[in-house]
Amino acid sequence: MLGPVILAASRSDRMRRLVSAAPVTKPVVDRFIPGETVDEVLPIIQDLTGKGLELTMDVVGEDITTPEQAEAARDAYLELIDRLKPLELGTRAEMSVKLSMFGQALDGGHELALKNVRPVVEAAAEIGTTVTLDAEDHTTLDSMFAIHDELRKDFPQTGCVIQSYLFRTEADARRLAANGSRVRLVKGAYKEPAEVAYQQKAEIDKAYVRILRTLMEGDGYPMIGSHDPRLIAIAQELARRAGRKLDEYEFQMLYGIRGDEHLRLAAEGHRMRVYTAYGTDWYGYFMRRLAEKPANLRFFARSMVTKG
Numbered sequence: 001m002l003g004p005v006i007l008a009a010s011r012s013d014r015m016r017r018l019v020s021a022a023p024v025t026k027p028v029v030d031r032f033i034p035g036e037t038v039d040e041v042l043p044i045i046q047d048l049t050g051k052g053l054e055l056t057m058d059v060v061g062e063d064i065t066t067p068e069q070a071e072a073a074r075d076a077y078l079e080l081i082d083r084l085k086p087l088e089l090g091t092r093a094e095m096s097v098k099l100s101m102f103g104q105a106l107d108g109g110h111e112l113a114l115k116n117v118r119p120v121v122e123a124a125a126e127i128g129t130t131v132t133l134d135a136e137d138h139t140t141l142d143s144m145f146a147i148h149d150e151l152r153k154d155f156p157q158t159g160c161v162i163q164s165y166l167f168r169t170e171a172d173a174r175r176l177a178a179n180g181s182r183v184r185l186v187k188g189a190y191k192e193p194a195e196v197a198y199q200q201k202a203e204i205d206k207a208y209v210r211i212l213r214t215l216m217e218g219d220g221y222p223m224i225g226s227h228d229p230r231l232i233a234i235a236q237e238l239a240r241r242a243g244r245k246l247d248e249y250e251f252q253m254l255y256g257i258r259g260d261e262h263l264r265l266a267a268e269g270h271r272m273r274v275y276t277a278y279g280t281d282w283y284g285y286f287m288r289r290l291a292e293k294p295a296n297l298r299f300f301a302r303s304m305v306t307k308g
Contacts, residue, residue: 031256041278052266054092054273061281070103074116081123090128132159137190163188164208177218184223216242222249
């Protein structure tokens with residue numbers, strides 16, 4: 001019930017100021033966001049890959065209001081890719097991008113976002129890795145999928161994200177599975193109206209399983225974005241039934257959540273990718289992590305009580 005409230009707070013400047021100023025905030029945020037600069041996250045990347053994990057890197061920041069900010073976002077990713085090059089990690093460290101950060105919501109935003117994201121995809125390919133386009137609210141998805149299709153013409157490994165709580169997603173999954181796409185399936189973390197999305201957890205979970213079956217039985221590369229032990233077990237069974245080898249799909253989880261499970265899956269031979277965000281504009285990302293999972297909110301509230 002608190003999820004929609006927290007998501008609304010993620011757009012509130014007043015709440016941003018209050019949360020940012022709270023003494024307890026930084027140590028709690030550090031659980032989910034390991035740094036603000038490339039210099040701070042490079043040791044994290046080396047540590048996690050040294051443990052047999054893979055990463056997808058997200059430079060946080062979505063509230064872009066000018067073309068110049070969109071270009072700065074592009075340049076932040078290009079800097080990250082340049083710094084990753086000497087590590088020679090290949091696909092063990094890929095990028096995740098939100099097209100809103102590249103100017104999608106501005107005038108001429110579709111063309112602007114494509115223009116800004118293409119150099120990032122090109123640079124990633126040059127160091128042997130790739131980019132996944134994150135899903136945002138439902139009003140942005142037609143543009144995201146069109147950009148995904150365009151990028152795949154030259155860079156077929158470009159991935160995208162779909163969200164099980166949206167009614168449209170089962171059809172999107174069938175199309176993406178048929179054309180061999182890399183697809184990350186998540187439940188969804190934006191407040192969506194009942195006209196376009198399931199509102200109950202049980203319905204969202206059922207849709208997740210139906211969609212995951214479609215991806216596993218298709219020609220693409222499924223990426224299971226979930227911390228739910230039940231869904232992880234179901235994913236393993238669906239992969240077995242579909243005859244997929246361990247390197248023909250992967251699990252993805254957020255940095256700071258269920259770290260022991262990350263290592264367990266990797267030790268079993270699974271590809272386990274850690275979604276790792278960094279940057280100074282962490283507030284919206286952090287609030288969505290709280291909204292997604294009650295345990296995250298309890299963790300934050302407990303820290304506020306014990307340290308406040």
